[in-house]
Amino acid sequence: CCPNSPYRDFAVAQTEELCRAYPFNGIFFDMLFWPYVCYCDYCRARFEREAGAQPPEVVDWHNPTWMAFQRARERWMKEFAGELTAAVRRARPSMTVTHQMSPVLHGWVLGMPYSLAEHCDYCSGDFYGPAIQQSLVCKIYEAISTRKPFEFHTSRCVHLWDHVTMKSAARLETQASLAPAHGSAFMFIDAIDPEGTLNRGVYERIGRVFAKLAPYEPYLGGSLTADVAIYVSPESRFDFRENGVPVNRQAPGASNMSLAASMPHLNAVMGAAKALQEAHLPFAVVTPANLAALHRYRVLLLPDVLVMSDAEIAAIRAFVAQGGALYASGRTSLVAENGVPRADFGLAEVLGVSYQGTGATGLSFITPREPALASVVEPQDHLIHHGGQLQVVATTAEVLATVTLPYYPETGGTVLRPSFASIHSNPPGPTGSAPAVCLARWGQGLACYAAGAIEAEEHAISRDLVAALVRRLQGGPARVEAEAPRFVELTVFAKEAEQRLNISLVSLRDAEEPLPCRAAVRVRLRRGERPVALRALPSGEAHPYDEPAPGVLHFVVPDLETLRLFELEYEVNR
Template sequence: MFPTQTGISHSGIGARDVVREVLDACQKESIDVFLYYSMVFNNDCYQEHPDWRILDSAALASRQKAGGSDVLGGRYGVCCPNTAYRQFVFDQLREIAQRYPDCSGFFLDMVFWPEVCYCPSCRDRFKRETGLDLPLVINWGMPEWEAFQNSRESWLREFARQANEVIWSVLRKPVLHQFGATPRPWSSGFTEKMADYADLIVGDFYGGLEQESFICKYFKSIASEKPFVYITAACDSSLAEHTAYKSREALLAHYSTVLAHGGGFMFVNPIEPDGEIGSQIYEDMKWVFQKAASLETDKSGELLYDAAVLFHQESQIDLLDNGSEVEKRSHRQPHLEASVKAFELLIQDHILCGVISSAEIHRLKPGQILFCCNVERISAKECEEIAAFVKKGGSAYLSGTTDLKLLEKFGIIGQGEIGVNNTYVRFQDPEKWNAACKGIVSCYHPLCRILDTGKADILAMAMLPYPETSEKFVTIHSNPPYEMTNYPAVLYKRWEHGRIIYTACDFESNSKYLHRQIFRKLIKKLPFELSFACNAPWTIETIVLKFANKYRITFLNHLQEDRTVKVENIHCRLEGCCAKKVLLLQEHRELPFATSRGGTEFTLPVVYEFSAVEVYT
């Protein structure tokens, strides 16, 4: 969109410098402008330089593949940063930085692998650095495959770091890196370590409010002292939509959720091919910004949580893919699925919940509870930190295919699997867990074979269904439980001053009522302290930020994005806080309160879309 010396200018702009026009116009209105650059997606380079293309193991490039994912399938040309394309990108970034030194900063998008690349440049570099050929078959746990994935991740970080250095060699302005690849599987090569190269953490997402709350908490963790910005589409509900806009109420729900976490918000609006933009959406956003202005006051607070879900990006794998060719991988993400569903159940029960990165494990305190759900690829250092947390008085819930290295830290030895796609666990005390099903709960995956419990309390044993063939089975639609094994499936264990539960069945992943109730009952066996309690219905999420002299409690009333039901008289108690004043933020009026036993109690009169209270200490 400017007369470039290093690339191709848009044919529709002639000699105009549209970037300069927009930059000057925004600066007149005191609007910050960050210059956007797509780092891997480049159709012109893809067309002009076939040797720059990302190639899969069959030597197919992105626009040669029929169908495919949101990235592949014909529309997008993606280029490999291990080719000469890298230097092209750096030349462009240098030119842009020199041409627009008065910009506010840079937004570098798409620094991830859209596909597992087997281009000659990647093959040569991997051979040169490791002496190995690129593996074609997935095999987590094997040195050759682990080396390949480690290289893919480090190559991306190097690309991001060098891009920053090119920009900063011209001018020192903030650089934003796109973290929208956060929920993507291992093939993206994107990890939380990319935060080291970003002045701000920014990501665009197009899921629901539960995803937004999860991501905001994770961004809060990896950002540390840095700001974070959550981006979503003004259209409903992806960039592929062009005319169907979200309602004002839905936009307000997204905006208030980000502000409740102390983040910044940005919405993406499509531009017509002739350059026109719709005016109504900007009127809607003006209404949204005014409606939630009270939450814009302070964004520096620390997120308070009693439960922490570990979101471990290196565990975005599926062990069932072992032995499969790369192009035939499942794209399943057991860790993400289990972590998000555990998170949703916790916030529904008004347990203050954080989503933490592995870098935050050492910050956990006694009295908190950590959830490691299908954490399949964890380092020895992280295992040590989790064990130290439990030893000092923390609680941990470990589930499913969580790395055996971590189980061994607690004296639990596992080896191999039991069953295939249909297994069961049977609780030792059916009356306590669920009498209606005789304490037998279905699983939908193989179970870890536990060989030694390390003197744990066995809560449930593994069971197998009736054997079946394609022609012979017991019942027409299901495979009922049949054979009790000698292998434990759910364990409870005291470990120094702390407690753990390991369950071979990831109950949290299943949305069925029975599995949700089992998950909740297991949590109740683990001791942890509640910093905040209220009697709000499950449709309301509570978020607490801690400041130097106050707490801010936000109540998000999100039954649906564009529909709310008024909730009245929510009684709340905040522990560890003897308040001097309780202020209803939107109305800027004080609420009556009482202090007792080191805590503060108050009643929130009403919540519509959201409400916020500040408790001053």
């Protein structure tokens, strides 16, 4: 039912009636989004009133009218959510209100803006992808939720389409453990059985997981702290390859069911998150709503951001000018928020490169030219890249790697191409000179540009290169670092008023049984800070540590299976 139709008044009245009649503690509005692009008489008339045009029926992300229609759809849905929240407030002011916020990782069709969170007491949503998806969502919710804790839910079965196959106890525990690691609430979903019965064994298994995690709750809180942040652009949840496709032939483009987003920006965001997690670099998320918080971070990642406003560009320029470091990839800052391509990158001066053209659109390679970068990928001489690389020239930047094309183009051939240099694979051709990775100094900061979204590639070696570039941009060690297997995530929450840090290690290993492993953590205290105690939570028992250098604390976790949480208390010498 369209929220621009009389259905809106019905839904608002029904909400108010229910909340007055029943003493609910809280309400969760599920699936408040567009299931399709609506062209009913109400939507057509409203868009014509507001924009002076008919809503386009062919996708064109370079058409300002299409962009205006998409923004209108988001604005109308947010307005509807606001009216529902207001109805609850009128009927029962003490009730908590939230709306389904899982579309933060969905495509544009659903038309849910991140700013809808303004009408939620806290963010809440269900997701069904791997653990890294949950980790990223927690950080998005941390950035946009008006209050904490936010809430994450997922199914007790392997996915929503399976009513009976339950996740293993280890997987249930892994997913639930990411909640205390991010200071969030957590809920398992059990689909209703038509017979109305409950499976006691299911709830006993879930109960054992919650019994392990409940003792952590008194120690949670604080604010997520990190040296690195990933920029997530709600307006970039689309793909330019959709241009020219009639709306009635569009698929939703993404879901909360899997890791793949089928959208270049979100694919790159997910890859960047995985690269940082595997490198044990704590990270946060920045969106347009919290751009003012950029000063908290040393490095900002802009993963193939498809559209950027002048205001976003100005904020990022100021961040770098004042000493921040930037990693940007692909089309970042090339297209304005109304879809109109800029003549050059909006951040061209900062990045030290200038846009020349589309460049390699299919298979290509990244060839490190600088010894330090080459050492990251050795013994390989090249990194394979499938997502295309823009053609740029370095204006003030140093070229760290170049684009190498395959021996023969990927187009027009078959499995056995008419011209080929290897029977199945297409090897790199002669080394090219076009920049693939560049590094520039601007103002007091640094900027690294990658002509293609390296972070979106599936291979670990590509993520290793991204992590190496981030470490270089940091200009020194992070406040908290860890040495552990790739599947371990490190998160840090600061309680400044209590002079404590919560340091958590979570195994994201997706397996039936946990694999115990060893981890070592290094904390660099700020000037004037001195450690008082390191406690293992929830027991509160002292955990051994040493101080290998002034202001540096080091401790070992020999037995990490799923979750370990530590509280570091420090004092400040004034």
